């Protein structure tokens with residue numbers, strides 16, 4: 001039976017990055033994954049020719065931030081990420097583009113009107129505070 005310094009349960013992005021980091025620091029690591037593929041939530045599948053992403057690439061962004069820093073520090077080869085257009089929500093009515101500005105958001109009828117109004121107000125407030133450098137970093141938008 002081989003010996004390991006660390007056994008990581010789960011090959012999602014957290015487990016894989018932990019295992020990679022530990023192994024780069026000389027630890028012998030075993031990753032146990034119950035599924036047939038690794039990646040966990042950070043994966044994708046295809047529906048009618050559309051790639052459906054299920055992971056952290058939509059909001060986190062891959063050009064900067066903590067994931068980027070980990071990749072730069074620990075990856076031997078850092079992948080080149082390419083923007084590939086818009087994101088869509090799939091409902092029984094079909095596909096609707098996810099809004100990328102406040103005007104589109106106001107028309108985004110996937111979300112009930114009342115909620116859109118509340119969210120628009122919160123977003124406007126957050127954007128305004130951010131523009132004046134008054135947004136407290138520890139407050140959730």
Ligand SMILES: Cc1cc2nc3c(=O)[nH]c(=O)nc-3n(C[C@H](O)[C@H](O)[C@H](O)COP(=O)(O)OP(=O)(O)OC[C@H]3O[C@@H](n4cnc5c(N)ncnc54)[C@H](O)[C@@H]3O)c2cc1C
Nearest residue numbers: 010011012013014032033034040041054055056058059060
């Ligand atoms: C649609 C969607 C969009 C998202 N967008 C963002 C985003 O923009 N930004 C962001 O930061 N985050 C986002 N997230 C969240 C992000 O994807 C998750 O936080 C992250 O992928 C979680 O990684 P994880 O490794 O902790 O867990 P998981 O991805 O859940 O991985 C856990 C792994 O452990 C395995 N496992 C579980 N139990 C066992 C066991 N007993 N034995 C062996 N293996 C086991 C599972 O099969 C799985 O592979 C999004 C999530 C979703 C679903």
